[in-house]
Amino acid sequence: MDLVIDGRWIYYPLSGEVINNGRIVIEEKKIIYSGPRGKESDKKAGHEYYNFEKGLVIPGLINAHTHIPMTLQRGISENKSLQTWLQHIWSIEPNLLPEDAYWGTMLGIAEMLAGGTIGFNDQYFYSDQIARAIHETGIKAVLAPSIFFAGNPESNSMEEAFKHAKNVHDKWNGNNNRLYVAFGPHAPYTVGKEWFQTIANEARDRGTNIHTHLNETEYEVNESQKTHSLRPIEWMDKIGVLETINSAAHCVHLSQAERDLLKKYRVNVLHCPKSNAKIGTGIADTPRLLKENINVCLATDGQASNNKLDMFEEMSFEALIHKAVYKDPTVVTSTEVVRMATCNAQTLFPKNCYSGTLLENTRADLTVLDLDSPGTTPVIDPVSHLCYAIGREQVVMTIIDGSIVYQNGKFLTLDITKVKNEAQRVTNRLLETTSSD
Numbered sequence: 001m002d003l004v005i006d007g008r009w010i011y012y013p014l015s016g017e018v019i020n021n022g023r024i025v026i027e028e029k030k031i032i033y034s035g036p037r038g039k040e041s042d043k044k045a046g047h048e049y050y051n052f053e054k055g056l057v058i059p060g061l062i063n064a065h066t067h068i069p070m071t072l073q074r075g076i077s078e079n080k081s082l083q084t085w086l087q088h089i090w091s092i093e094p095n096l097l098p099e100d101a102y103w104g105t106m107l108g109i110a111e112m113l114a115g116g117t118i119g120f121n122d123q124y125f126y127s128d129q130i131a132r133a134i135h136e137t138g139i140k141a142v143l144a145p146s147i148f149f150a151g152n153p154e155s156n157s158m159e160e161a162f163k164h165a166k167n168v169h170d171k172w173n174g175n176n177n178r179l180y181v182a183f184g185p186h187a188p189y190t191v192g193k194e195w196f197q198t199i200a201n202e203a204r205d206r207g208t209n210i211h212t213h214l215n216e217t218e219y220e221v222n223e224s225q226k227t228h229s230l231r232p233i234e235w236m237d238k239i240g241v242l243e244t245i246n247s248a249a250h251c252v253h254l255s256q257a258e259r260d261l262l263k264k265y266r267v268n269v270l271h272c273p274k275s276n277a278k279i280g281t282g283i284a285d286t287p288r289l290l291k292e293n294i295n296v297c298l299a300t301d302g303q304a305s306n307n308k309l310d311m312f313e314e315m316s317f318e319a320l321i322h323k324a325v326y327k328d329p330t331v332v333t334s335t336e337v338v339r340m341a342t343c344n345a346q347t348l349f350p351k352n353c354y355s356g357t358l359l360e361n362t363r364a365d366l367t368v369l370d371l372d373s374p375g376t377t378p379v380i381d382p383v384s385h386l387c388y389a390i391g392r393e394q395v396v397m398t399i400i401d402g403s404i405v406y407q408n409g410k411f412l413t414l415d416i417t418k419v420k421n422e423a424q425r426v427t428n429r430l431l432e433t434t435s436s437d
């Protein structure tokens with residue numbers, strides 16, 4: 001379907017520019033015109049036309065670190081430290097069935113599409129079922145099948161988990177040019193040297209990369225220093241795997257040497273401010289990372305530690321938290337925060353899959369927000385609104401690769417009633433089969 005989208009405002013995060021009365025023309029999954037309305041971009045016959053009189057058009061958002069079937073565990077484990085929280089989660093996850101992961105993913109995808117998120121970067125078990133849900137719903141994703149042992153419901157050994165990951169790569173990588181597969185060794189402390197090196201070699205051979213958790217807690221850093229006499233990222237470098245890590249979730253506790261290594265190997269930091277706050281692990285120093293030219297992407301983490309997949313709330317929290325920590329309102333700007341949820345995420349995907357820019361000749365991934373509400377009136381600065389006034393309830397249209405997947409409360413690629421019912425059903429079964437904590 002070719003589309004013409006007219007918006008009252010169009011926001012281009014790369015330049016930070018907002019234009020008034022803009023137009024985006026979409027043909028064959030791509031943006032072929034993006035700019036002011038004018039005769040060079042007149043509506044063409046055969047194009048479906050939408051005019052949003054109070055609409056703000058932004059690039060579709062990317063959630064850079066998820067464990068998507070964990071929608072089923074939303075609210076299951078509260079007020080616990082990471083290590084205690086993990087033990088609780090790892091006591092539940094072995095009871096997950098493949099169909100649970102499918103319904104948990106469908107629910108997560110529905111939540112994201114309704115919130116203007118058009119893609120995610122995931123690390124979890126049952127990637128085959130997650131991939132099926134992605135295939136059906138039209139969302140974009142990079143899946144990194146989790147390769148580790150604790151809590152793993154589908155594999156009884158590292159060998160088996162690794163084999164599953166390779167099978168998922170064989171079967172799904174490149175599917176519809178919007179689903180890609182990486183490898184997900186969970187973390188240095190759960191995987192170990194030999195396996196990390198084996199997985200990194202396989203990733204290199206296949207031309208893919210690694211998505212892992214690094215430096216999330218002080219405990220993890222201290223343990224690494226005790227065991228290896230090195231901090232986790234230094235150790236990853238020493239054993240020769242850091243260059244294959246494209247996605248490093250958290251990076252809350254970093255030394256200068258580790259920041260230098262992240263920069264040297266162009267590792268993307270996946271920043272989960274709300275999850276880190278909720279688990280009490282601290283807050284990654286993203287103003288400093290940005291200053292040192294390290295790429296930062298914004299993410300929610302899994303729903304057992306957030307408990308939402310809401311990138312607008314994540315942007316708002318990110319825009320506020322560093323100002324409080326630094327006691328300085330200038331340390332991070334709205335433009336920088338919106339970039340973390342859009343164009344900074346380009347490098348999570350293979351080239352030309354996602355741009356997050358709304359520029360011409362890029363894939364047509366758009367979110368339209370209706371600002372005709374009391375809480376978003378008046379509109380003085382739409383970029384300020386993105387961080388401080390807009391909520392996901394303002395999303396009226398979500399477009400992925402030129403296809404409308406969500407519009408005015410309606411999901412065009414999934415049956416939301418069935419998804420909600422099935423998600424509650426499988427969660428009830430999961431709770432019945434798990435002894436209470």
Ligand SMILES: [Zn+2]
Nearest residue numbers: 213249301302
């Ligand atoms: Zn995580």
